[in-house]
Amino acid sequence: MSRRLKTAAGLGLTAIMLFPVYWMINVSFTRDTDMRASPPHVFPFDPTLEGYRAVLDQQLPYLGTSLLVGLGTVLLTVVLSAPAGYSLAKLRPRGGGALSFVLLIAQMIPGIIMAMGFYAIYLKAGVLNSTAGLILADSTIAVPFGVLIFTAFMSGIPDELTAAATVDGAGPLRTFWSVVLPVSRNAVVTVSLFAFLWAWSDFVFATTLDGGGDHQPITLGIYRYIGNNNQQWNAIMATAVIASIPATLLLILAQRYVAAGVTAGAVKD
Amino acid sequence: MAHDTTIRTGAAATVPVRAGTAPARRARRTRQVAAWAFLAPVVAYLLAFYAYPLYRNLDLSLRHYTVRSFVQGDAPFSGADNYRTVFGDPSFGPALLHTVVFTGVSLVFQFALGLALAVFFAQSFRLSATLRALFLVPWLLPLIVSASTWSWMLNSDSGIVNAALGVVGVDPVNWLTSPQWSLVSVIIANIWIGVPFNLVVLYSGLQAIPGEIYEAAALDGSTGWSTFWRVTFPLLRPVSAITLLLGLVYTLKVFDIIWIMTRGGPTDSSTTLATWSYRLSFGSLLPEFGPGAAVGNLLIVMALVCGLVYIRIQHRQAT
Numbered sequence: 001m002s003r004r005l006k007t008a009a010g011l012g013l014t015a016i017m018l019f020p021v022y023w024m025i026n027v028s029f030t031r032d033t034d035m036r037a038s039p040p041h042v043f044p045f046d047p048t049l050e051g052y053r054a055v056l057d058q059q060l061p062y063l064g065t066s067l068l069v070g071l072g073t074v075l076l077t078v079v080l081s082a083p084a085g086y087s088l089a090k091l092r093p094r095g096g097g098a099l100s101f102v103l104l105i106a107q108m109i110p111g112i113i114m115a116m117g118f119y120a121i122y123l124k125a126g127v128l129n130s131t132a133g134l135i136l137a138d139s140t141i142a143v144p145f146g147v148l149i150f151t152a153f154m155s156g157i158p159d160e161l162t163a164a165a166t167v168d169g170a171g172p173l174r175t176f177w178s179v180v181l182p183v184s185r186n187a188v189v190t191v192s193l194f195a196f197l198w199a200w201s202d203f204v205f206a207t208t209l210d211g212g213g214d215h216q217p218i219t220l221g222i223y224r225y226i227g228n229n230n231q232q233w234n235a236i237m238a239t240a241v242i243a244s245i246p247a248t249l250l251l252i253l254a255q256r257y258v259a260a261g262v263t264a265g266a267v268k269d
Numbered sequence: 270m271a272h273d274t275t276i277r278t279g280a281a282a283t284v285p286v287r288a289g290t291a292p293a294r295r296a297r298r299t300r301q302v303a304a305w306a307f308l309a310p311v312v313a314y315l316l317a318f319y320a321y322p323l324y325r326n327l328d329l330s331l332r333h334y335t336v337r338s339f340v341q342g343d344a345p346f347s348g349a350d351n352y353r354t355v356f357g358d359p360s361f362g363p364a365l366l367h368t369v370v371f372t373g374v375s376l377v378f379q380f381a382l383g384l385a386l387a388v389f390f391a392q393s394f395r396l397s398a399t400l401r402a403l404f405l406v407p408w409l410l411p412l413i414v415s416a417s418t419w420s421w422m423l424n425s426d427s428g429i430v431n432a433a434l435g436v437v438g439v440d441p442v443n444w445l446t447s448p449q450w451s452l453v454s455v456i457i458a459n460i461w462i463g464v465p466f467n468l469v470v471l472y473s474g475l476q477a478i479p480g481e482i483y484e485a486a487a488l489d490g491s492t493g494w495s496t497f498w499r500v501t502f503p504l505l506r507p508v509s510a511i512t513l514l515l516g517l518v519y520t521l522k523v524f525d526i527i528w529i530m531t532r533g534g535p536t537d538s539s540t541t542l543a544t545w546s547y548r549l550s551f552g553s554l555l556p557e558f559g560p561g562a563a564v565g566n567l568l569i570v571m572a573l574v575c576g577l578v579y580i581r582i583q584h585r586q587a588t
Contacts, residue, residue, distance in 0.1 A: 006394035013386065014400045020461065021406055023429060024418040039432040084311040093304035099312070101580070106319050108576040110522030112543050113565040116550055117322025120329060120558070123340065140318050147311060172303040201411035203525045208551060219413045223529065226417055233421055240414040247409035255402050258409070 024244075028052070028237035035233055051234030052242075059239050062221030065131065066200050069217055070246070072135035073199035074192045077142040081191065082184070085150020086176050090162055100151065103144040114140055115208040122209055129213030137205040142195035153187035154180060190257045193250055200246050218243050323569075329562035339558055351559040355567070358560070360537055360545060368541040371456055371527075372520045378460045380513060383467025384505075388497065390468070391475045401472065408465035416529035419458040420445065423530075448538035451531045455539050458526055467512055474508030475501070507586045514579035521572050542568045 027035075028051045029044035088096045118137050119128070127133040157180060165175040181188075203219040210216055222243060225236045251258060305312075330351050338344035355361055390401045407415060422428050423444035431441040444454040478501065486500045524543040527533060533540035533548060540548070542564055550561030 003394045006389075006392060007396050010390070010394065010396060010400045013389070014403050017404055017461075017464070018406060020415070020418050020422060021410075023422055024414070027421060036427045038427070039435070040427060040429050042429075080310050080314055083307040087304045087307035091300065091304035091307065093308060094301060096304070096308075099308065102315065104580060105573065105576060106315065108518045108572050109319075109323070110524070110543060110565070110568050110572060112522065112524045112547055113326055113562075113569055114319075114322055116329065116546075116558075116562055116565055117324075117326040119550075120325045120339070121322060136318060143311070143314065172307070176307070197409065201413070203411070203413050203529070208547075219411060222413050222417060226420070226529070236417060237421070240417055244410050244414050247406070247411070251402060251405060251409060258402075258405060 021244075024237050024240050028234055028241050030234050032232065032234065035231070048234065051232075051236075051238030054232065054235035055238045055242055058235075059218065059221050059242070062216055062218040063242065065215040066217040066219070066243075068131060068215075069134050069138060069202075070196040070199045072131070073138045073142060074195045076135060076139045077146045077195040078188060078191060080139075080143055081146030082150050082181065082188065083176065084147045085154050085187070086180050088147070088151040089154035090157070090159075090180070091172065100148070103147050106140075106144040107148075111141065111202075111204045115204050118205070119208050129210050131210075131213075131215050134205060134210050134213075134217070135199070137209055138199040138202050139195070141198045141202065142191070145194060146191040149191050150184065150187050153184055157183060186257065189254065193254055193257055197247060197250060200243075326562050326565060329558050330560075330566050332559060334558040336556065339556075344559075347559070351563040352567075355560050355563045360540065363537055364540045364542050364545045364564075367452055367539060368521065368543070370452065371459070371523070371541055372517060374456050375459045375463060375520050375523075376513060376516050378456075379463035379467050379516060380509070382460070382464050383512075384471050384509075386464070386468045387471035387475055388501065390472060401468070404468055405465045407462050412462070412525040413529055415462055416458060416526045419454070419461075420530050423454050445531055446535060448535055451535060451539040455527045455530050458530060459520070459523060462526070463516065463520070467516065470512045470515075471505065471508060474505050474512075477508075478504050507582075510582050511579065511586075514575060514582065517575045518572050518579065521568065521575065542571075 026042070026044055029047040029049075030041060030051075031046060031048045032050070034041050034046070087093055088100060093099075115137070118133075122128045122133055161179060161183070162175050165179045170178065200217075201219065202217070203223070206217050206220050207223065210220065218239070222236065222239050225232070225239060331346060331348065332338075332344040333347040333350065334344045386404070390397055422430050425431060425441060425443045425446060428444070430444065435441065442450055444450050482500060482504070483496065486496050491499065522543055523541070524547060527539055527541060527544050528547065531539045532552075533544040546561050546564035546568065548561075549557045549564060
């Protein structure tokens with residue numbers, strides 16, 4: 001096969017793979033009256049923005065909550081996992097191996113089971129339907145991954161660098177804060193991106209722990225849409241398009257971090 | 270004060286000291302204290318937000334709960350009763366079977382497609398890197414987005430899939446609303462979501478195979494298919510094992526896609542252990558928390574067995 005032919009084949013395969021994404025965008029611009037057309041319109045020749053107008057009218061609070069939950073999860077995840085990664089990579093604690101093992105196992109526990117445990121605890125503690133509770137629960141998806149990524153990355157920092165800091169009189173805290181953390185920027189970015197994306201996409205914790213809350217995330221916004229009005233698919237798909245923006249931005253702005261994160265022991269619920 | 274001791278710890282760490290002397294021992298001890306001080310937040314976190322919910326879940330599965338006692342927390346201990354209920358439930362057999370079929374079929378297709386695409390993209394051509402990145406999109410989208418898009422595409426009356434089938438003369442299929450097809454539908458959507466992961470991991474595995482091996486194979490007259498089966502595939506076996514086992518662990522716990530697309534229905538035809546567990550605990554006005562937790566714990570055991578196999582294989586490869 002010539003190289004040009006391969007590029008053509010590659011384009012074709014990508015087009016097939018991304019067809020559902022195209023369809024989502026297509027439907028989001030389709031008029032209600034054309035929605036049940038047979039055969040379906042493969043291109044919105046007579047596009048409408050009513051779907052997006054519905055999003056602006058009804059879904060903005062959900063988007064705001066998701067943003068807040070995502071950022072909160074990022075913060076919590078990085079604050080918890082970066083120091084742990086530093087310790088496991090550079091300070092060689094006794095029992096560190098066992099802890100890494102526990103973290104690997106923790107990643108494999110189905111989210112739905114964690115959700116049940118959280119539900120029982122939150123119900124008793126009276127923190128069901130709270131944003132903070134949702135942030136805490138969402139962070140359980142990302143923290144084990146975060147520690148493993150930070151450990152792997154910080155193990156690659158030359159010992160000479162930390163030793164030099166020690167000779168200059170820096171303790172572990174200083175070394176961590178002023179030497180290790182600044183050179184670990186890539187790891188911070190990778191962990192933050194994935195933590196945000198997982199929290200943003202989470203449905204399991206949202207539906208169990210925040211199903212009756214005043215501030216619900218966008219995944220529940222879409223879910224309620226599907227449940228309530230089976231007819232307004234342009235509004236549903238418009239919300240889906242908006243909910244996909246973080247993933248798209250991430251891919252455009254931070255492609256290499258994404259690939260690194262996937263191969264570094266990818267996890268997804 | 271604290272600062273003082275840390276300085277000494279650091280110095281002791283860089284200067285080789287004979288083990289056993291009192292200062293060295295003290296230095297090592299302060300170093301351990303520092304190491305665990307950095308770990309303390311995560312350890313506390315794991316205990317509070319992993320171990321405790323799991324313990325609560327185990328506790329739920331061993332007691333007889335009603336809505337009232339769930340709130341008050343005074344449910345009587347009932348031993349393995351919930352597990353017996355679950356095993357005796359007519360839903361158990363189908364749910365287990367669907368879980369196995371869903372996981373197995375998803376894995377086979379995800380892996381085969383991912384591998385084929387990885388081999389394809391490993392060749393150098395223009396736009397290769399960009400297109401490979403675009404392939405990640407399905408994996409990055411929120412599951413609710415993918416699931417609702419597929420729901421509409423598979424809609425019996427107005428979906429594009431049935432319209433396309435109509436063009437080639439196939440009668441419309443009730444993808445989501447007929448018991449024969451609902452499991453197939455959620456499997457199709459799940460394969461679509463999982464291909465990118467397999468592609469990326471297998472692609473990085475392919476990159477790790479040194480080019481000289483291919484050159485040597487070419488010198489021996491090996492081409493195309495035979496190179497793939499005799500060279501690429503055997504060398505890719507370690508990465509393949511890891512990919513499949515990770516896929517297994519993550520497919521076992523798939524819940525969102527099935528619940529959003531079919532809610533496990535119609536009449537349990539796409540119910541897996543994960544959706545069954547959720548339905549028992551949250552799906553109706555009369556929640557059965559005990560059996561729900563019991564199903565969940567069975568799922569954990571299955572995931573952990575696969576997980577331990579994965580860790581063992583990975584460990585053996587690393588050494």
